[in-house]
Amino acid sequence: MAKLSEAIGAGAVTVDPASPIGPAEQVRGQLTALIQSGELAADTRLPPVRQLAGDLRLAVGTVAKAYKELEAADLVRTGRAAGTRVNPGRGLAEPAMAEALAFARAAHATGLTLEQAQGLLAVGWRQRVDL
The missing domain is CATH 1.10.10.10 (Winged helix-like DNA-binding domain superfamily/Winged helix DNA-binding domain)
Structure with a gap:
């Protein structure tokens, strides 16, 4: 294995x-x-x-x-x-993964640490507008 x-x-x-x-x-x-x-x-x-x-x-x-x-x-x-x-069918929807990759690239390019990027995501999550 x-x-x-x-x-x-x-x-x-x-x-x-x-x-x-x-x-x-x-x-x-x-x-x-x-x-x-x-x-x-x-x-x-x-x-x-x-x-x-x-x-x-x-x-x-x-x-x-x-x-x-x-x-x-x-x-x-x-x-x-x-x-x-x-299990099959457990991946995130493709658009969500694409957005996550874009955010990760932008955060890395600006010099953020993983912890800082996660903090920004948490803030964004709390401020999201429910549709």
């Missing part, structure tokens, strides 16, 4: 021990983003829990919790022989 980093690029999922967000939530959030962005395509097999835990130097239960939450959100499915695979 290939490492997740081999399937989607080294460092695709990382855990920041200094973050106020717990490790399971960090893993779940990053995998959710990879699935919704299309970087993890339908039927992509995620690494076994023990392997990802070892790769990230986390407890097995921490990664198992993240996988269980992904399954509860219907982003993945787990089968004994098939492992944990991405």
Whole structure:
């Protein structure tokens, strides 16, 4: 079984021990983003829990919790022989992804950090006009 980093690029999922967000939530959030962005395509097999835990130097239960939450959100499915695979139809709509990429490029071009860009997005989210 290939490492997740081999399937989607080294460092695709990382855990920041200094973050106020717990490790399971960090893993779940990053995998959710990879699935919704299309970087993890339908039927992509995620690494076994023990392997990802070892790769990230986390407890097995921490990664198992993240996988269980992904399954509860219907982003993945787990089968004994098939492992944990991405469910089809879970990517974001193409226009939303295109806008996200445009925002990321503009934020990067102006020298914003990821955290600053996320803060701007949060402000925009709160100020959005519901149609």
